[in-house]
């Protein structure tokens with residue numbers, strides 16, 4: 001895949017923490033409209049890989065280009081603006097803001113982009129099965145409901161790249177399937193791309209491609 005067609009291009013990426021290597025020689029592309037699952041043993045570095053792609057962790061070697069922008073070449077402020085406009089990130093730990101209600105949490109990416117759109121917020125809340133939960137505070141929600149708030153927030157601004165770290169980890173099989181459907185719809189309708197880190201065989205089996213991360217690289 002050449003530079004013009006790849007939405008994400010990862011080249012020779014390596015990351016270590018202090019004296020412990022996590023991974024090296026990580027090379028892959030993701031095309032527009034592609035849904036890619038990343039699997040691998042616990043602790044192999046899947047979350048770290050997503051963080052490096054988003055510019056939240058700095059790799060020790062290699063490059064990440066998203067829509068032809070070299071993320072590592074941007075300063076922190078420019079990286080934050082780039083993330084805001086182009087990325088939707090579902091974190092393993094949700095990062096839902098406790099003092100904002102569900103609708104306000106989901107609306108946040110649109111507000112930061114100065115594109116408030118209450119109808120879109122209501123649409124994604126309905127899509128994740130949280131119709132009627134807009135005015136609830138996060139402390140009153142279950143783990144699976146919080147996870148769906150995080151997913152709605154990651155999708156509300158229709159990002160080109162969705163990075164999702166175990167987005168179905170707290171969900172029952174039917175809710176999980178519904179979230180994977182939603183990610184598929186977003187990816188295929190918007191020609192976006194999704195990188196889904198998962199231990200779930202069911203979720204991985206729905207991806208267009210499955211990549212396995214090891215300490216020495218990543219491969220189909």
Ligand SMILES: Nc1ncnc2c1ncn2[C@@H]1O[C@H](COP(=O)(O)OP(=O)(O)OP(=O)(O)O)[C@@H](O)[C@H]1O
Pocket residue numbers: 017022040041042043044045046047048049
């Ligand atoms: N900030 C950090 N400082 C030091 N070591 C870290 C840090 N973050 C992660 N690690 C280590 O890096 C390795 C990769 O962690 P990571 O969370 O990326 O793995 P993972 O494949 O996502 O794991 P899991 O499937 O269990 O979620 C682990 O050994 C972890 O202990």
